[in-house]
Amino acid sequence: MKKLYGIGTGPGDPELLTVKAVRLIESADVIFAPNNKGRNMALDSAQPYIKKQKVVLLDFPMGKTTRQTYIEAMDQIDENIKDGQTGVFLTIGDSMIYSTFMNMINAEVHDHIEVECIPGIPAFLAGANSILKNVVEKGERFLLVDDAEKMNLTDVDSVAILKTSKNLEATLDKLEAHQFKYYYIKHVSFDQELVLTKRQDILKEKAYMSLLLARKSKI
Template sequence: MAILYGIGVGPGDPELLTIKAVRTIEKCDVIVAPAAADGGISIALETAKEYIKEGTEVITKHFPMGGSERMQKVGEIYTLIESKLKEGKNVVFLTIGDPYVYSTYIHLLTYIEDHGFNVQTVPGITSFCAAASIVNRTLVVGDEPLLIIPGSRVEDIKDEKYVVIMKMYKHEENIIRVLEEKGFDYVYVSRAGREGQNILKDKEKILQERDYMSLILASKE
């Protein structure tokens, strides 16, 4: 039976793909990669393209961020992948970062498994782990917990000392306000490991940056 492989390609640096991810990409028949817009660039595909063998079928599809359009488009993509699996072709679905961290792959996985197909997942390096290495910053230590939270839920931060804030686009003002009120030291990283990477600690510069592919690492004594 054909297999759907969900592959995390990491934060965007081609050298951060795992050996297992590369070997799986090389042996598959079809590559499916999400893009932020119709006809737009797929960051996941750009990251993995040097490992895709000539002759492999490559399909780039727009994944809307929300609304009724999203459900329609995602349904079309699921149907497409299902058709390729029924043809006996092994399919790779590429996703930036790790497949199980804020990924559209999670919904795809449920759909494909519910329809009786075999699914295997290959983990990828998360953006916040890559960012911590880039800025030489401890994510968590000792017996402390690490809170990973989307920007829309920043008000939920309580007594944690170590926090990762993801999906922060359009929530920058409130995020910075909450972090400063709670006494956090923080660093902003956008496009970790990719062209255009930016590291900022100044509040005003962060508010001017507003990059969709961004996160904040925060900690306090």
């Protein structure tokens, strides 16, 4: 039987991969990752642990993926792993959070491929550790979203908003209207990581790999 591991590579820093993830990457026969104009952040994070394995980039056009896209990607994986071999699919963060990997796995049944997932550190947890702020405290309610337009902050104490480049001003308006104090973090875990708290500074930013951590003011 073929074996496929979905591996969360964390927020970007190669040192934040788990020991198990590194071991499986190093021993894999084939490495898979989403194609992003020939590059991939998850692939970059895992690069120190990739030896001479075959690397296959799979196309998932942003905003244009369909069930057929995922089926074709899974078929490519099937074609590139031989019986008895293992492959790893690298995904930034964790495979269970807004995951291309799970969309692909759920699109089509492959009874002859065994699938296992290895956890990775999500960017919002890396960011919270960076600024030394709790994501959530005992008894609180936490919300994670990747589309701030749809978030409902009623009865929410803490929120993490991913991919903030869209509708950033409206997002800050909504947070302020509900008395949330916020932190904008760009390029979490990288040398160029940037943390901003002032609205005028945040609105100058347009980075895709960014997030907002916000907590309701207790004052």
